[in-house]
Amino acid sequence: MASAARDASPTVVSGxxxxxxxxxxxxxxxxxxxxxxxxxxxxxxxxxxxxxxxVATGEPHGQIECTVGRG
Numbered sequence: 001m002a003s004a005a006r007d008a009s010p011t012v013v014s015g016x017x018x019x020x021x022x023x024x025x026x027x028x029x030x031x032x033x034x035x036x037x038x039x040x041x042x043x044x045x046x047x048x049x050x051x052x053x054x055v056a057t058g059e060p061h062g063q064i065e066c067t068v069g070r071g
Contacts, residue, residue, distance in 0.1 A: 009062070015055035022049040 028044040040046075051070060058064035 009059045013057045017053045
């Protein structure tokens with residue numbers, strides 16, 4: 001999406017929503033501090049996945065501001 005007011009620089013907004021990131025290789029969780037709040041056992045192999053939203057806003061040929069969040 002792009003927009004511009006009269007006598008102003010155009011603003012471009014782009015993004016990606018509903019993207020699910022999955023990592024299954026070398027995604028283990030091990031070597032962390034184990035205390036009374038630890039609920040998962042250490043492992044060398046565990047699926048890691050998250051749903052993300054990415055938005056980039058800025059002026060063409062100018063500085064771009066990026067926001068990443070959970071979808």
